[in-house]
Amino acid sequence: MKKNHLIFKTDQIQAIEKKIFSAGIFSPQRLMELAAKSVIENLILTFGKPSALSIFCGRGNNGADGYLCSIISHEMGIPTTVIETQNDRNMAEYARLARDKCKKNGIKLIPFNKDFCIDSGIIIDALVGSGLRDIPRDETRDIIEFINKQNAPIVSIDVPSGVTANSGHVHLIAVKADLTICMIALKPGLTSGEAKNYCGKVIIEDFGIKVDDFADTHFGELLEINGLLKLLPERRQTAHKYNSGICLVVGGDYGYGGAPIIASEGSMRVGAGLTRIVTRPAHVAACLSRNPECLVNGVESIQEAQQFTKKVNVVVIGPGLGKSSWSEQMLKVFLEVNVPIILDADALNLISDGNLGSLLRNKRTILT
Numbered sequence: 630m631k632k633n634h635l636i637f638k639t640d641q642i643q644a645i646e647k648k649i650f651s652a653g654i655f656s657p658q659r660l661m662e663l664a665a666k667s668v669i670e671n672l673i674l675t676f677g678k679p680s681a682l683s684i685f686c687g688r689g690n691n692g693a694d695g696y697l698c699s700i701i702s703h704e705m706g707i708p709t710t711v712i713e714t715q716n717d718r719n720m721a722e723y724a725r726l727a728r729d730k731c732k733k734n735g736i737k738l739i740p741f742n743k744d745f746c747i748d749s750g751i752i753i754d755a756l757v758g759s760g761l762r763d764i765p766r767d768e769t770r771d772i773i774e775f776i777n778k779q780n781a782p783i784v785s786i787d788v789p790s791g792v793t794a795n796s797g798h799v800h801l802i803a804v805k806a807d808l809t810i811c812m813i814a815l816k817p818g819l820t821s822g823e824a825k826n827y828c829g830k831v832i833i834e835d836f837g838i839k840v841d842d843f844a845d846t847h848f849g850e851l852l853e854i855n856g857l858l859k860l861l862p863e864r865r866q867t868a869h870k871y872n873s874g875i876c877l878v879v880g881g882d883y884g885y886g887g888a889p890i891i892a893s894e895g896s897m898r899v900g901a902g903l904t905r906i907v908t909r910p911a912h913v914a915a916c917l918s919r920n921p922e923c924l925v926n927g928v929e930s931i932q933e934a935q936q937f938t939k940k941v942n943v944v945v946i947g948p949g950l951g952k953s954s955w956s957e958q959m960l961k962v963f964l965e966v967n968v969p970i971i972l973d974a975d976a977l978n979l980i981s982d983g984n985l986g987s988l989l990r991n992k993r994t995i996l997t
Contacts (some may be wrong), residue, residue, distance in 0.1 A: 632715065633771070633850055633851060633852050633856040634814070634815045634850065634851045634853075635814060635815070635840065635841055635844070635847045635850055635908045636815045636816065636817050636820065636847060636848045636849040636850060636851055637754055637813075637814045637815070637840070637847050638641070638794075638795045638813070638816070638817060638845065638848045639759050639794050639795055639816065639880055641845075641846065642759075642813050642814060642816070644844075644845070645813060645814070645840060645843045646660070646813065646829060647903040648843040649843060651708070651840065652843075654838065654915055655836070657723060658723065658726070660836070660941030661690070661693055661694055661697055661723060662994070663698055663834075663836050663897050663970065664694050664695035664697075664810075664812050664834065665694050665695075665698040665700070665826070666699055666934075667673060667699060667785065667810055667812075667834040667836075668694065668698050668732070668753065668786055669698055669701045670828045670854045671784075671808065671810055671834075672751060672753070672784050672808065673680045674809075675782075675784075675808050675830070676751060676782050678705075678707065679707060679750045679751040679785070680707075680708070680750050681707065681708040681709070681710070681748075681749050681750030681751075681984055682698075682699070682707050682708070682709045682710070682750055682751055682752075682753060683710050683712060683751075683752050683781075684696075684698055684699050684701045684702075684709065684710070684711050684712065684752075684753040684755060685712045685741070685752065685753065685754055685755060685756055685772060685776060686699075686712070686713055686714065686724070686728075686756070686775060687714050687724075687753045687755060687756040687757055687758075687790075688714070688719060688720040688721060688724055688870065689724060689757070689758075689760050690720045690721055690723055690724065690758070690760065691755050691756065691757055691759070691760055691786055691790075692714075692720075692721070692724045692727075692755050692756070693723040693724040693727040693756030694727075694755050694758075694786045694787075694812075695711070695726035695730050695753055695754075695755025695786065696711065696724065696730065696731050697727050697730070698753055698786075699711045699731055700727075700731060700736065701738050702986060703735075703736050704734075707932045708750070709773055710737045710774075710808055711731060711736060711737065712739055712740075712741050712745065712936070713738055713739065713740050714741050714742065714756055714768060714769060714772050717935070718735055719741065720732070734976060735927050736793075741768070741771075741772055741775075743771065743775060743875060745775075747779050747781055749781070750781060751782045751784060752776055752781050752782070752783045752784070753781075753783075753784050753785075753786065754776060754783060754784065754785040754789060754790050754804045754806060755786045756769060756772060756773070756804070757769065757788075757790040757791070757949060758785070758787040758788050758790065759787045759788045759792075759794035759816060760791055761788075761790065761791065761794065761798075761800065763800065764800040764801055765790070765791055765800060765801070765802070769790070769791075770801065770802055771806050773791055773802050773803065774802060776804055776885055777802075777804065777805050782808070783805065783806045783807050783808075783810045783829075784806060784807065784808045784809075784810065785804055785806035785808070785828070785829075786809075786810055787809075787810070787811055787812050787816075787829075788809065788811070788816060788818060789803050789804040789805070789806045789824070789827045789828055790803065790804045790818065791803025791804055791827070792804075792819075792823075792824045793818050793820055793822075793957055794816040794817070794818045794819075795816065795817050796817065796818050796821065796822055796847075797817065797818040797819070797820070797823055797824035797825070798823065798824075799822075799823045799824070799827065799936050800821050803823075803824075803827045804827065804831075804990065805826055805827050806827060806829045807829040807830065808829050808830050809828045809829060809830070809832070809833055810832050811832065811833045811834065812834055813834075813835060813836070813838070813840060814833065815831075815833055815851060817848055817849065819831055830854065837910070840967055861899075861900065862926050864947035866899070867903075869902070870902035871901075871902055871903065872902060873900060873901065873902030874900075874901050874902050874903075874942040874943065875901070875902065875904075875905065875940060875941050875942050875943075876901040876903070876904045876905070876941075876942065876943050876944075876945065877904075877906065877907065877941045877943070877944045877945065877963070878892045878893045878905070878906045878907070878945045878948065879904050879907045879908075879944065879945065879946045879959050879960075879963050880892065880898060880908060880945075880946065880947055880948035880950040880952070880959075880973075881906070881908035881909055881912045881916075881950070882909060882948045882949060882951025882953055882955060882956055882975075883911065883951070883953075884951075885948075885949030885950070885951055886908065886909070886911070886912035886916070886949065887915075887949065888918060888921055888948035888949030888950075888974070889908050889912070889916065889948045889949055890906075890912075890915065890916055890919050891948065892945055892948040892973070893906050893916070893920055893923050894919075894920060896945065897922065897923075901943075902924075903924065904920075904924070905924040905925070905941070906923055906924070906925045906926070907926050907928055907934060907937050907959070907963075908925065908926075908927060908928075909927060909928075909929075909955070910927025910928070910929065911966070912927070913925050913926070913927045914967060928956070928959075931958050932961055933959075933963045934958070934959055934963070935962060938962065938963065938966045941966065941968060942965055942968055942969075943968055943969045943970070943971065943979070944963050944968055944969075945970075945971045945972070945973065945974035946959070946960060946963050946964070946970060946971070946972055946973070946976045946988045947971075947972055947974040947975050947977065947997075948973055948974055949974070949975070949976055950973055950974060950975035950979070952978060952982075956975060956979060957979060957983070957985075960976055960979050960980075961972065961985060964985060964988040964992075965988060967992075969992075969993040969994070969995070970989075970992055970993070971994070971995045971997060972994060972995070972996050972997070973992075973997045975995060
């Protein structure tokens, strides 16, 4: 992923799909056919044309995508086997239709068996996708475990089965994909939680649709470095440090002096003209030894801290802040500064544990 992407929860995606269908852009069947085509194309672009394909299909719409993948690969001359995780009872309408097409095309359909052998090729995971609501059933868990043991690249459709699309939470077990083809738009679960250990490379397939034209709202946005660089103002050759912003880093309770040092280095690397650290007096020498270009001030009281609330453009609060009375005092003082604030680590813990959240109202705040 090389550009910024809007993130949508599964119910938002479903609402977008309904609008797409109502507008006559695609029918549900056509969208599934395009999804299957995208999976095969991206699979080949990533791994090359496989010697064989083993496609594990569930009974829902993710399974329908898998069945349609098998038709495309079969037509391309790729030896293809569909391993069915369910019998045809309680199968979703589109999955049943896709399965019928497979049978008409003479594609090999077999029920899952733990003794099944995959000698070569690539695996496609079309078990559950974004439809997971709870812990996978016993049979599905057995299949996921089987897939993960194979010595073959794994491609998941939409979301690796076992990963919760809206949160990234993994219910006991999930497919460890090498490649995930995410349909329509990015889901929160592919960017957070445990899911990063299971998704592999993520490719977003939007089918040429400008998704935000059909969306009432979105969950968030994934910011990529290339998309952020253009936001940095060009620095004049004659610029002075005070022309490039002053960053104040607040943190470093006893025993946690390293965190504000690292944060201050990050501030300087992204271009702050001047970086100041407010920390415990015990850490001043270490901070100056590591980063002599920083201004470092040791404070013990609210009164000492208040003198550093002026002439600052952004405040970072929390690295190594701790949860002592000193920590709470520092947080309260610097939350009242009327500049953009980045809250990190213990600052978040103190706010969640106490009653300082009201100080965040109407503030430009980033939580990390």
